[in-house]
Amino acid sequence: DGTPTYNFVVAIDDALMGVTEVIRGDDHLSNTPKQMVVYEALGFTLPRFYHVPMIHNQQGKKLSKRDGATDVMAYKEMGYLPEALLNFLVRLGWSHGDQEIFSFEEMCDLFDPRDINKSASIYNTEKLDWLNAHYIKNSSNATLATLLEPYGITLVSHDKKEILLDALKDRAKTLKEMARMVDDIISTPKTYDDKAVKKAFKGDAKAILEDFTMKLQVRDEMHLPSDYHEAMEELVNEKDIGFGKIGQPLRVALLGKLSGPGLDTVMAVIGKEESIRRIEQAITGIDT
Template sequence: MVVTRFAPSPTGYLHIGGLRTALFSYLWAKKNGGKFVLRIEDTDKARNSNEATQAILEAFAWLGLEADGDITYQSKRSDIYAKYIKQLLDEGKAYKCYMSREELDTLRETQMANKERTKYDGKYRDFKGTPPEGVEPVIRIKAPISGEIIVHDGVKGDVVFQAEDILDDFVIARADGSPTYNFVVAIDDALMGINEVIRGDDHLSNTPKQIVVYEALGFDIPKFYHVPMIHNQQGKKLSKRDGATDVMEYKAMGYLPEALLNFLVRLGWSHGDQEIFSMDEMKALFDPKDINKSASIYNTEKLDWLNAHYIKNTPNDELVELLLDFDIVLTSHDKKEILLDALKERAKTLKELATLSREVITTPSEYDAKAVKKAFKGNAFEVLENFAAKLNAADTLHLPADYHHVMESVVNEMEIGFGKIGNPLRVALLGKMSGPGLDAVMAILGRDETLLRIQNAIKANAN
């Protein structure tokens, strides 16, 4: 059974790169009928934040990425880590190092001056003497000092590290007894049965150290997939300005979870030329062996295109609920179907859909100057007054087509083009030249509101 995990540190928001890693891990577990585990790596007490933890959980809930079983918190597992530290000490695979901070600094300066790689020199590796007084020791693991460590990576192939170049006897427990990252990650993955690890390739340099811990404790080594980073359009590390922001900001900007997940699955993975994937399709088709070896490029236009697709295909009753987050209340609006059908073809985000809705259902308080100059010229007011009179006299006005018939009658009677009525009517109703079809706008507003807006526009602009 495939068991994967996502293990964020709650020191900040969940960003887009972390979410992609979580998604890949989730899909691979689900495709194989396995388990996807969520572990909060909260051992860094100085940097951890309860707010960050809640933000991670909130993002997972919004996106529908449900973890299997209870969420694991590293901060509650200190007894387990202490047990394995003791085991390694008892077996002679780890030792207490009494080297002071000053000694370490002096050693590093000497090595730098000699153009050597800075590393711990193993002073206490086989120490048998009397420990110095007043120094609380750290615990170091005995790492191999020669040979190779090979990471069998599902994305990059075999990655070979020379032990003497990348390892020293790294610290597995600090002087205060708290364990270090590479130590606890290996233990947790082993004890939780994690057998396939999908993570960013910024972690690749940690993997040899974790393999040292696995081997020292006799644990099975999982299969690794190190995923290349997401870059901006210039090929550089993604910044907050480019989109590396809190995942929940995407909700605030009006993106749908389905669109965001679809967007992320295509950042570094593909299935032929297919661009749109449902969650079921992602689960069926995703395979980490198909992840690209090169960095992927973040493209806002692609995200907007996908989001527009999902908005168009979201039922109107769901859109009504989603728009509540953007202060648009259409629950009891009798023309909400016409409104949303007219607008959701034009909106890239829910925020944009909310703005478009507000522009239709809110009476204009001002009129765009350029639009006024273009629309209210010649006999524009005469056309509007004629239209208003016919609208007032019409028998049946329910559907967009009913309003269109009234417009046609004015066009035919006055022998004018549709633009002669369309432009001034649009500015009268919306305060600007852009917007959805006028037939739909008037059907949404109804006769009385349409007449009121025409009267307001004539009064405000007829000088």
């Protein structure tokens, strides 16, 4: 009905809550003088007002939901750490020299609303991914094991947790992506990528895998990645072949595709018996 209730009640609400700083988007700039009149008329102490330029997408237009303006909890579901999201948000429209990485303590100590940029900031998902990858890489394995549980990954009591997470820390941009990588390793492949099979299973690939299986069977102590690398190296030298001859078909047998971490790491994580089982499954299940 045209009654100016917003500017009236928001000023009273903030005053009664003891708000001393108001930081908001510059789309509220026109409301500030009106609210200041209310403060002064009612004898309230004026807070300090700061106006942050709007966040734009990479095309320089106002951010919309499809650009990333979504519920905060959605970022958790997407696999972003709280530290990364805070770091990302604090750098939208504010800077401290050339520093990009800020701990929570540094944010509290260094942030000054008087240093807020005058121009609009750009929402850049690549920057958020980069920050998130940094915090994942620098998280302890115990912390990561706990953070992965909501994504269906249970590693807390896994005896090769350290080897597995150390191998994936540098590869994952989000927890969701890391969870998928973990599952690719600890779960036996149900299918094999067609292009990978055509590329890897040529010539005597199956015979080479059979020979490698025999090498694994006669070895007693197989715990570390170096133990499996030694077995691969021994076979390569005996048969006078390149690592690709064993590496490509072995990768497909273990993971169902040609991408992933080091094969010695994969085998160390899943163990000798599971490695042999997956190789034998591929030998009998893949048509060449």
